[in-house]
Amino acid sequence: MSKSLTWAAFAEKEPALAALGRKLLYPLGPDKVGLGFLATTRADGGPRVHPVCPALLGGGLYVFVIGHSPKRSDLARDGRYALHCFPAEKDDESFYCTGPAREISDPHARAAAVPGFAHAVRDDEALFELRLSRALHTVWENPRTPETRPIYRRWRA
Amino acid sequence: MNWDEFAREAPELARLGFERIEGSGMVLLGTLRRNGFPRISPCEVIFWGGEALLGMMWRSPKALDLLRDPRCVLHSTVSKTDGSEGDFKLYGRGLDVREPGLRKGYCEALFAKTGWQPSEPEFHLFAIDVEAAGFLQFGGGKKAHQAWRR
Numbered sequence: 001m002s003k004s005l006t007w008a009a010f011a012e013k014e015p016a017l018a019a020l021g022r023k024l025l026y027p028l029g030p031d032k033v034g035l036g037f038l039a040t041t042r043a044d045g046g047p048r049v050h051p052v053c054p055a056l057l058g059g060g061l062y063v064f065v066i067g068h069s070p071k072r073s074d075l076a077r078d079g080r081y082a083l084h085c086f087p088a089e090k091d092d093e094s095f096y097c098t099g100p101a102r103e104i105s106d107p108h109a110r111a112a113a114v115p116g117f118a119h120a121v122r123d124d125e126a127l128f129e130l131r132l133s134r135a136l137h138t139v140w141e142n143p144r145t146p147e148t149r150p151i152y153r154r155w156r157a
Numbered sequence: 158m159n160w161d162e163f164a165r166e167a168p169e170l171a172r173l174g175f176e177r178i179e180g181s182g183m184v185l186l187g188t189l190r191r192n193g194f195p196r197i198s199p200c201e202v203i204f205w206g207g208e209a210l211l212g213m214m215w216r217s218p219k220a221l222d223l224l225r226d227p228r229c230v231l232h233s234t235v236s237k238t239d240g241s242e243g244d245f246k247l248y249g250r251g252l253d254v255r256e257p258g259l260r261k262g263y264c265e266a267l268f269a270k271t272g273w274q275p276s277e278p279e280f281h282l283f284a285i286d287v288e289a290a291g292f293l294q295f296g297g298g299k300k301a302h303q304a305w306r307r
Contacts, residue, residue: 035235037197039196039197040195041193041194041195045228046228046229046248047195047228047229047230048195049187049195049197049232049246050232051232051244080193081195082194082195082196084185084197084198086235087199087234094199096197098194098196
């Protein structure tokens, strides 16, 4: 598994990129539910994508997934993930990060995380911390024109 | 099988998928990086000539992913956070389209929709070879699920 950092350690190294990521992972506002798409790797090696509600809590990036879902099995078997913000209406700005996911099985740590999520967490949901190996922010200049070009802000652990 | 063949096999699922994708014109595309990590990228979809077509910038990371390993998944975007509109997923392979007539048709359809089209030959075009699909919808405390596999 590649080198990875917690969200807080990433934010310390790349504060501007982390601020953009936080803004885009909370598109409804900082006190509302976090939204994103999580990609995992299926048992046959192919990709899987699903919407999730990520949360930035106590220096970490976390996500709950339904306990008996295919994505939970994916993450338990192969922790490699990619997280993408919900596409903006004009699709002119995005944030993406990737790295290893680690299940938080300690019941006290899980219980402590629950109030930090704006959605109603069910008892059968499993908590994962998403550590970061890479992060990418993209802004498109002149989208859908011959002059279009992406402007990237990248970070790698 | 292409989109139209899938629609003949699973018409209700294809109708739901078409509505969800055409509504935004965009999907989240899952591909595989060279190191096996998954990648997610927003991508525009054009339905033309019986195909679900994905155009990509020349040598973009997602295009290079599909040229190396065609396995992919398309997921509809979400505009309602309560899940009531439903999530559509399409699993399959992204096939590199070289056929000039299909590429021309894609460009014309994209121009008609957006007022812009890429220039030949500097874009990639992939047609989805559909292998499985699913639709999941929450509403009124209930969960509705449809699935199809080739």
